[in-house]
Amino acid sequence: MQYEGVLTKMQTEYGDPIQYYLVFEDSFLNVNQLLGKDISIDFLGYQCLNCGKKKKIFRQGFCYDCFYSSAAVGDWIMKPELSTAHLEIEDRDLEYEKRVQLQPHIVYLALSSEVKVGVTRGTQMPTRWIDQGANEAIAILEVPNRYLAGITEVALKNHYADKTNWRKMLTNDVPPADLIAERATLENLIPEEAKEYFHLDKNDLYRMQYPVLEYPTKVKSLSLDKTPSFQGKLMGIKGQYLIFEDGTVFNIRSSEGYVVRIQV
Template identity: 75%
Template structure:
């Protein structure tokens, strides 16, 4: 059977294990059903997720022009501390930025390779944690806008990692961490503007269970630009990665905007 269309990040459903779905324009695929089976990925071209044109993808599923013009990929996305909508100051499109920035955000701890700190909208929990391949996660503080979350993350980044080591995450080289114990250590590190939002008992740690039959010992990343046709047996799904029997891993998120056919 063949599924096809433009790749966007896999949709997920919390469960034991987490359920993963590839959603295309006219069809969808529950990827969990392919575990232990052979699948083929064929690269068919590009389609920008913003303008819809068949232009080469530059970053994050956007062509070059859209990446530097769309408000959906402003600098404040990757650096929340640069958010300015709370001041009424526009970056690219104030109406869009206000919708995204002026809503509750969570600063959290996650263990996906080692302990890391991150930021997400509260509506993206637990999706954000799943996308990062976290084994468990715990909210540190919930604040009313993206700016406050950003300055909190900056304060904590001086003491904790803010990036996931994707190789360790995919080989399951994960350190066991007591997230609540770590949370008890951070109150004195928080910006003064955020202290009123801190409550040690406000949240509980969330464990996450991934559909992985076997973790690889060594991994190699699949690039559709270099290998436009790949066939392998699927042995796991974690984060936004497909894991294959031969140690090949394919990051769906970093290939958004690529048009593919998937043969199963």
């Protein structure tokens, strides 16, 4: 079987285990069905996810020009505390920024490589946690806009990591933690503007079960720019990574906008 198209992040379905799908323009692939099988990945070119042109991908699936012009990749995406739509202040496109920033956002704790703090839109639970490869996750509070979520995250980053150690996550070298107990200690750390949204009484701990046959002891990252053709046996899927028998891991998310051929 052969599939060809532009890579975008895998779509997921929460379950036991989580189901993963690669979606192309004319077809889709349930990646779970490839576990234990040899597959090949061939790099064919680039296609910007924003303008659609066959231009080299710069970051996040966008070519250089689109990355520095599109409202979808403004600085407030990575740094929610920079959001200004609630003040009617435009970054690149105020109408777009209002649609994204002025909706419910969740500040959460996730156990991926260690306990980390993060922000996501309310509509992205538990997708965001799955994409990060979190084993467990829990909401701290839900606020009405991205700015409040951002300043809360900044306050909590003094006590928790805000990034995942991808190597530990992929080898499943994750120490246990009690996220419910962790959440119970946070009230005094939350900014005054957001304290009214802190909730402690919800039993909303998520646990994620990933389709992994065997975790590697060491991992090495596959870059299609350096290795345009790769073949290996798929042993697992976690976060947005494919895990192969030889310890090679392929980050689909960081390869968005790459045109590939996948053969099974």
